Amino acid sequence: MIAQPITARLLCSALAALTLAVLLVFATPLSAQTSGGQPKSPSGSNPTASSVNEQKLLQELDRLSGRVTVPNPQLAMLEQPQGRSYQSFHERWLPWIGGIAVLGMIAILLVFYLWRGRIRPTPEERSGRAVVRFSAFERLNHWMMATCFIVLAVTGLNYVYGKRLLMPLIGAEAFADWSQWAKFAHNFIAWPFMLALLLMFILWVKDNIPDRYDAAWLRAGGGLFGGRQPPAERFNAGQKLLFWSVIIGGVLLSVSGVIMLFPFALVDLQGMQIAQYVHAITAVVLTAVILAHIYIGSLGMEGAIGAMTTGTVDQAWAYHHHPAWVERQRRGQVQGPTIGPGEVPAS
């Protein structure tokens, strides 16, 4: 009978220990706060504490994606709040940037024309003799580029401004039909544009390398604001600026454009958004630059358009504006366009 009290004491101790253990195990969750201050679950478990949290994930990863059971990889993206940034860019920033660039340039050109008027050749610049400035191939390529650019600019601007400016005038259905056509035109004309860009680079890169006349030409403002016309080689610094704007802008447009033309073939969703930012900003800025180019080449300077349609300019005018080029032609170094049979040489 002596064992009974010991067993009983042992049992009591064991029971006490067990109770204490159970209380300890359950007391901790009982007293702990659940995440987010939510009331506790009856079992004491809190699956949310170990699970993913949307806001935390967004802070860490920027976008949420997981696993889906369908083969379309785009569907694995659960949430990309960047869509709202894209909305903000497309509907607030871009229309303003484009509007300021294009309308601002038109305003500048108008002011310049009203102040300076049409730049005409002086009497010393009219010799009556012609010299070849651009070969037929150069001119053909230029006009191919010009056609493409104008179509691309108009159809491209339609994506941003069409619904704001044109749709109220012609109604939703007609505007949608026009936009469909404009979309196809934009996509198809892009290819001759890229070809023309490549040819333009090959044809004219040699004559657009910066040379020793450029700094002085820029300092004199190209003679646009009065004063003597500074000398230049075949292309002056202003023309070189235009060339490089077109080449660099054109390459940016081409690369971003091809990326957008084949969705998700080369980049992911973020890449597509960035491609659109680059394409849109480059496009509106380059459009503004080309508006200035169109102005100076047509209305702004008399005789300029003849250079690109007939290919010839007045010899004295050429000697006045591009003396280094005329000298080079006279020395017989064939770096400009080759003079074909029947055409007037520069001497």
Added chain:
Amino acid sequence: MKTVLGGIFVAVVLAVVAGYLLPRAQEPAHRAFSTQSVRVGDPGTNLVGPTWSGEGQVPPPGKATATSSTGSSHE
């Protein structure tokens, strides 16, 4: 002037050629998103239209409730 018209002409011709070649890069969703082990018999035309362009076509009167033929392909 000849070069101006020539430039426009070449641009248009190249654009037409591009317009003929570009749609070859097109692929309908039911081909792009099937795996090798899937045999898609009739992918269906509701919502996408018979040409899978999104332009719908009203089904003939007998099929007003449009029970799809995809459902019966596993019989």
Added chain:
Amino acid sequence: MARMKFLCDADRCIECNACVTACKNEHDVPWGINRRRVVTLNDGKPGERSVSMACMHCTNPPCAAVCPVDCFYQTADAVVLHSKELCIGCGYCFYACPFGAPQYPQVGNFGSRGKMDKCTYCAGGPEADNTAVEYALYGRNRLAEGKLPMCAEMCSTKSLMAGDGEVIAQIYRERVLKRGYGSGAWGWRTAYNEDISV
């Protein structure tokens, strides 16, 4: 007027894809187009959560804002719908959508992707309600019959809820209070700029 929303309770979703199947069946959605899908985060790891996702019918919908032909409209119930007659298939709505809702019949080059398709909250489109034309273009119109979207109706665990935002938010709140946990209303801050506080 009700403000229709979707709420997917990620703690209840078991990735059964009944919502996907229900949607596919109800609207005869062709192969390759997915109006609704189930995305699983942290698959196989502790804290795995599945969320059923389709168009959330956002407030200030980004898709509608960026559309170049303005083919979207929001009904009195705040359901975001679009017109396939005006749509030019440019794809901007997909870049803008935070949830990847827009789908296209073709996946290749941008110009000929076909007209966009997406979850319509089972509310059809601009065509007349419950006509064959509407069914062929936009699928079934349940809302016009006073019914809720099929995906939420068919959810096996009632994790996916559809209905007036206030009502389903309240249901979710009560659930979280009763069971003691809840990972929140996924997507609500981005879509509706609000959270559900418990």
